[in-house]
Structures are given as C-alpha cells and as structure tokens.
Amino acid sequence: MHRIVFVIFIFLSLQVAAQSAEKGERVKRGLRERMLSSDSTLKKIKAFKDSVEKIQLSNTGVDRIQENINRNMNYMVELQKEQQQKKRTSAIINIAIGTVLFAVLIVGLQRRRKKG
DSSP states (O other): OHHHHHHHHHHHHHHHHOOOHHHHHHHHHHHHHHHHHOHHHHHHHHHHHHHHHHHHHHHHHHHHHHHHHHHHHHHHHHHHHHHHHHHHHHHHHHHHHHHHHHHHHHHHHHHHHHHO
16 A cells, blocks of 8 residues: 555656646746846846957957058068169169279270370
C-alpha cells in the first residue's frame, strides 16, 4: 500500500512540476517584455548602442587618419621626385656651362700661343 501511494505521489509531483512548452514561451516572452520596459535596461541598451557607434566613428576616424597619412606620404614622394629632377637638370646645365667655358678657355689659350 505504501508503495502504491509513493508511486502515485511521485507521478503526480512530476506532472505538477512539468510545464508545457507554450507556457514556458509565454513566461519567457513576458519576462523579456518586462525587462525591455525597465528604464535601467533601456538605459543600458542605449549606452551600449552609443558605445558601438563611438567605436564605429573612431574606426572611421582611424581610416581617415590612415588615408591622410597615405596621401601625405604620396605627396612627399612626389616632391622628392620633383626635387631630384630639378637637381638633375641643374647638374646637366652646370656641366654644359662648364664644358662651354672650358672650350672658350682652350680657344683663348690657343690664340694667345699663335700671337706670341
């Protein structure tokens, strides 16, 4: 007799403790709605969204900085190439002037020898 009562009691306690899936979903949905309606939860969610936006803005800021650095480096390389080109042309002009003056010197020295 005690065994039968014990088995019935265990069987009933399992049935009472078990929840249906629909009821569990309703409880979860109600809990989620209550959590979302809470002011502190809304503040936390808004703070999280703001922090994510700040991170995204800072990433775009980093991208802009990197773009500026690349543009400045390209400009510096271009300026260096222009300066090298100017140095090269000025060196060629100086060599040409030097050879012309050297030729004039040689011609002048040869005329002097012929007279003397």
